[in-house]
Amino acid sequence: MYGRFAAESPQKRVLSLYRGAPAIVRAHVAVRWATCPFPAVAAQLPASGRILEVGCGHGLLSLFLAVSSSDRSITGIDVDEDKLAAAHAAAAGAGLDASFAAVASGALPEGPWAGIAIVDVLYLLSVDDQAALLRSCAAGLGPGGVLVVKEMALVPRWKARWNTLQETAAVKILGITEGNELTFLPPAHLAAAMAEGGLTVRDRPIHRGYPHPHHLLVGHKPE
Numbered sequence: 001m002y003g004r005f006a007a008e009s010p011q012k013r014v015l016s017l018y019r020g021a022p023a024i025v026r027a028h029v030a031v032r033w034a035t036c037p038f039p040a041v042a043a044q045l046p047a048s049g050r051i052l053e054v055g056c057g058h059g060l061l062s063l064f065l066a067v068s069s070s071d072r073s074i075t076g077i078d079v080d081e082d083k084l085a086a087a088h089a090a091a092a093g094a095g096l097d098a099s100f101a102a103v104a105s106g107a108l109p110e111g112p113w114a115g116i117a118i119v120d121v122l123y124l125l126s127v128d129d130q131a132a133l134l135r136s137c138a139a140g141l142g143p144g145g146v147l148v149v150k151e152m153a154l155v156p157r158w159k160a161r162w163n164t165l166q167e168t169a170a171v172k173i174l175g176i177t178e179g180n181e182l183t184f185l186p187p188a189h190l191a192a193a194m195a196e197g198g199l200t201v202r203d204r205p206i207h208r209g210y211p212h213p214h215h216l217l218v219g220h221k222p223e
């Protein structure tokens, strides 16, 4: 079905989509893939239907979702046009149902969505904006839809300290990531905002084997 890609794993295929990208982008997506549990996030999303990724960056998760199931229609949005250009270039010519668009902070394309993913984005927003975005995402889901959030927890503390150091460098010193603040909230706070949006929420740590305190929250909207 994917011609010469048929025998490749989705992981190999998604990374190969960036082979024409500048070395800095290739290095970024390779490190990102190695250090973020994207497969655990993807496993919570529907295998078909319209899927939105908020804060998609270079498009790594969006494209992984697209190569993993051709029944998904993926839209990735971000506020960073340079990263979106890299996502768009990686998708170009690959025959995937994946598109990317720039949005103003907090704006969402029209739903309903079968699934929405937000991976390591909320901490760049204020406390109020994090809650507002989670509520908007919940409202944008169709019946039975799922909101999947991957953020960093505050424990284990050594992993949280390492993460804060790295993100301070990325946001405030190197300017790799757009954002003004670093607001890491306890997962229970995020779960409460998702529940306020009418979702039934489960959450669990997924940091085993990773140097960062990855935490997964999955919110289901009633049918």
Ligand SMILES: C[S@@+](CC[C@H](N)C(=O)[O-])C[C@H]1O[C@@H](n2cnc3c(N)ncnc32)[C@H](O)[C@@H]1O
Pocket: 032, 036, 054, 055, 056, 057, 058, 060, 061, 077, 078, 079, 080, 083, 104, 105, 106, 118, 119, 120, 121, 124, 125, 177, 178, 179
């Ligand atoms: C740490 S990166 C994560 C990118 C991608 N989700 C990933 O996991 O590789 C954070 C991303 O959030 C984006 N971002 C920051 N504020 C945003 C906002 N208000 N709305 C949408 N995206 C935002 C940044 O431009 C950046 O691409």
